[in-house]
Amino acid sequence: MDNNELRSADWFGRTGKDGFIYRSWIQKQGIPSNFFSGKPVIGICNTWSELTPCNSHFRELAQSVKNGILEAGGFPVEFPVMSLGESLMKPTAMLYRNLASMDVEESIRANPLDGVVLLCGCDKTTPSLLMGAASVNLPTIVVSGGPMLTGKYRGKSIGTSDLWRFSEEQRTGDISQQEMFAIEAGMCRSNGHCAVMGTASTMACMVESLGVSLPGNAAIPAADSARKVLAHLSGVRIVEMVKENLKLSDILTRQAFENAIITNAAIGGSTNFVIHLLAIAGRIGVPLSLDEFNDIGKDVPLLVNLEPSGKYFMEDMYYAGGLPVVHKEISGFLHNDCITANGRTIQDNYSRAECYNTEVIASIDKPVNPISGVVVLKGNLCVDGAVIKPSAASDHLLQHTGKAVVFEDIDDYKARIDDPELDVDENSILVLKQVGPKGYPGMPEVGNMGLPTKLLEKGVTDMVRISDGRMSGTGFGTVVLHVSPESAIGGTFAIVQNGDIIKLDVFNKVLHLEVSDEEIAIRKSKLPPFVAIADRGYVGLYQNTVEQAHLGADLGFLKGSSGSVVSKDSH
Ligand code: FES
Ligand code: MG
Numbered sequence: 001m002d003n004n005e006l007r008s009a010d011w012f013g014r015t016g017k018d019g020f021i022y023r024s025w026i027q028k029q030g031i032p033s034n035f036f037s038g039k040p041v042i043g044i045c046n047t048w049s050e051l052t053p054c055n056s057h058f059r060e061l062a063q064s065v066k067n068g069i070l071e072a073g074g075f076p077v078e079f080p081v082m083s084l085g086e087s088l089m090k091p092t093a094m095l096y097r098n099l100a101s102m103d104v105e106e107s108i109r110a111n112p113l114d115g116v117v118l119l120c121g122c123d124k125t126t127p128s129l130l131m132g133a134a135s136v137n138l139p140t141i142v143v144s145g146g147p148m149l150t151g152k153y154r155g156k157s158i159g160t161s162d163l164w165r166f167s168e169e170q171r172t173g174d175i176s177q178q179e180m181f182a183i184e185a186g187m188c189r190s191n192g193h194c195a196v197m198g199t200a201s202t203m204a205c206m207v208e209s210l211g212v213s214l215p216g217n218a219a220i221p222a223a224d225s226a227r228k229v230l231a232h233l234s235g236v237r238i239v240e241m242v243k244e245n246l247k248l249s250d251i252l253t254r255q256a257f258e259n260a261i262i263t264n265a266a267i268g269g270s271t272n273f274v275i276h277l278l279a280i281a282g283r284i285g286v287p288l289s290l291d292e293f294n295d296i297g298k299d300v301p302l303l304v305n306l307e308p309s310g311k312y313f314m315e316d317m318y319y320a321g322g323l324p325v326v327h328k329e330i331s332g333f334l335h336n337d338c339i340t341a342n343g344r345t346i347q348d349n350y351s352r353a354e355c356y357n358t359e360v361i362a363s364i365d366k367p368v369n370p371i372s373g374v375v376v377l378k379g380n381l382c383v384d385g386a387v388i389k390p391s392a393a394s395d396h397l398l399q400h401t402g403k404a405v406v407f408e409d410i411d412d413y414k415a416r417i418d419d420p421e422l423d424v425d426e427n428s429i430l431v432l433k434q435v436g437p438k439g440y441p442g443m444p445e446v447g448n449m450g451l452p453t454k455l456l457e458k459g460v461t462d463m464v465r466i467s468d469g470r471m472s473g474t475g476f477g478t479v480v481l482h483v484s485p486e487s488a489i490g491g492t493f494a495i496v497q498n499g500d501i502i503k504l505d506v507f508n509k510v511l512h513l514e515v516s517d518e519e520i521a522i523r524k525s526k527l528p529p530f531v532a533i534a535d536r537g538y539v540g541l542y543q544n545t546v547e548q549a550h551l552g553a554d555l556g557f558l559k560g561s562s563g564s565v566v567s568k569d570s571h
Contacts, residue, residue, distance in 0.1 A: 008041040011112035036075040040242040043113040044078040047125040052085035054122035057191035064228040068235020084124040093124045095442025098555045104132025115242040121145030121193045126203035127276035134283035135561045139241040140248045141341045142213040143234045144204040146222035147314035148192035153183045159196040160474035161307040172456045192222025195314045196307040199473030202269035208323050209263035211251045211340030215349035219318035252284045255335035258296050262333045265300035265373035268309035268391050270473025278552030282559045290385045290550040294376045301367030302391050308476040309391040312360045320360040324353035329364045379512040384484040384550040392476035394462040398506040402429040406498050409434035418453045426460045429502045435469030436486025437546045437553045448475035482549040489530050495523035
C-alpha cells in the first residue's frame with residue numbers, strides 16, 4: 001500500500017480547516033508533523049488498569065510495542081479502552097464483554113488509525129477486543145500479556161485451579177483460615193494472567209491458533225523478557241501488515257476458526273472458549289454453529305498436561321516449547337495453509353518447533369488423555385445445547401442418571417447447600433437455575449458450584465452439576481454448563497423439580513429430563529414471564545438484547561461488521 005492511500009491520510013493528509021484541526025492538536029503533544037503525516041498510524045489498544053491486576057504491566061508492554069512501531073517507520077498512538085478484571089468485577093466481567101467490545105469498535109473506527117495492536121490478558125479482555133476489532137476489520141495483531149509465574153506454597157506448585165480444592169478443604173475444616181492466607185500470598189507471584197489452562201490462557205492459545213498473533217504468543221510468561229521482545233516484534237510487524245493491507249478478515253477464515261477448535265481440544269481449553277469463539281465468528285461474518293464443535297476436532301486427543309485437566313502450568317508449557325509444539329503434533333488435523341499475522345502459514349510457524357518436555361506436551365501417539373475437547377450435549381433439557389468438558393470431569397459420572405436437587409437461583413443455593421436436612425447424596429444431580437445470560441444477568445462462573453459439606457466430609461469429590469451459567473476455565477468436575485435456552489426465558493430447564501430424573505450421557509451427547517412432554521407443557525404454562533431487573537442503562541440494554549449462550553451471548557444488534565469507513569468530518 002502506498003502511504004497516500006493510508007486511511008489516516010483522510011485526517012492528516014488534508015489541507016484547509018479540517019487538516020489544520022487534525023494535525024495541530026496532535027502537535028500539541030510535542031510531536032512534529034512529519035512524525036505522523038504520511039506514516040502508518042498504529043493504535044495500541046490498551047486494557048491496562050489497576051482494577052485488572054492481570055493486565056497491570058501493560059504500560060511497559062505498550063512501550064515495547066511502540067519501540068517496534070517506531071523502528072518500522074510507523075507512528076504509534078496508545079489509547080485506553082474499558083478493561084475487564086475477572087477477579088474484581090461484580091456481578092461478573094462477562095456482563096461487560098459486549099460493552100467493552102463496543103468501546104473498542106467505535107474507538108478504532110472513529111480515529112485516524114491504519115492498523116491496531118490489541119493488548120489482551122485477563123479472560124474477557126481478549127474476546128472483547130477481538131470482537132470490537134473484527135467489526136471494523138483493519139490490519140490487527142494481538143499481543144497477549146502472558147501468564148503469571150507458577151504459584152508456590154510450601155514448596156508445591158499451585159495455580160488458580162487449586163483454589164477450588166483449597167476452598168472445599170477449608171469448608172470441611174482440613175485447612176485453617178491462617179493457611180488460606182498463606183496460600184493466598186503465594187498464588188500470584190508476578191505480573192500476568194492465571195497460570196493454568198483457564199480462560200485467559202485458552203484465549204491466548206485461541207489467538208495464536210486463529211493466526212492473529214505472532215507464533216509463540218500464548219505461553220511466554222509475563223515476567224520473561226521474551227514477552228517484551230514479542231511485543232516489540234509485533235510492533236514492527238503491524239506496520240508491515242498495514243503496507244500489505246493484511247486485514248483481520250484475511251486471517252479469520254472459516255479454516256482458521258476450525259484450527260482454533262482443533263487446538264482447543266488438544267490443549268484442554270476452557271468451556272468459555274465456545275462462547276467467545278462463536279461471538280467472534282459472528283462479528284467477522286464466518287458461519288459457525290455450536291453443533292459443529294462436536295465434529296470439528298473430533299478424535300483430537302488431549303496433549304497438554306496443564307491444570308485443570310492435568311497437572312502443570314503455563315510456565316512449564318513455555319519451557320516445553322509452547323503452542324507451536326502442539327500445532328506440530330496435531331498437524332494431521334489442522335488446515336496447515338492458513339495464513340497468519342506474520343504473513344506465513346501456521347505450518348511455517350510450527351515447522352521448526354521442538355518439544356523439550358513430553359511430560360508437559362505429549363506426543364500425538366502417547367496423549368495425556370484420549371478424551372478431550374468440549375462436548376455439546378442435546379436433549380429435551382437443552383434443546384439448543386449445553387456443554388461439558390469431559391477431560392476435567394470424573395470418568396464414572398460421564399454416564400449417570402440421578403435425581404435432581406434443584407436450586408431456584410444462586411441465593412437459594414447459598415442458603416440451602418449446607419442444610420443438614422437437604423435430601424442429597426452422591427448420586428444426586430445438582431441443578432442451578434437463573435444464572436444464564438439474561439437471568440443473572442451476565443452468565444456468571446458459578447456452574448462448578450461447591451458440593452454439600454456433608455458429602456465432602458464423606459469423601460465425595462465430584463457430582464453431576466447442571467446450570468445455565470458458566471464455569472471458570474480454571475474449574476473442573478462433571479459440570480454441565482450453558483444450558484440453552486436458559487431458565488429465565490422459560491427453557492425446559494426452568495421447570496425441573498426436586499426428584500425429577502435426569503440422564504446425562506456424555507458418550508452419546510445426551511442430556512435428558514425424564515418427564516413427559518405433556519407434563520413439561522403443563523409446567524411451562526405456569527411459568528412467569530421474563531422481566532428484566534434493570535429498566536435503564538447498559539444492564540437494561542443487555543438484558544433486552546443479549547442472545548443465548550449457544551449463539552455466543554453477544555448483543556443481537558452487534559453481530560456483523562460496519563467496516564472502517566467514516567464519511568463525515570467533525571467540524
Ligand atoms: Fe485474570 Fe484469571 S483473574 S486471568
Ligand atoms: Mg474466569
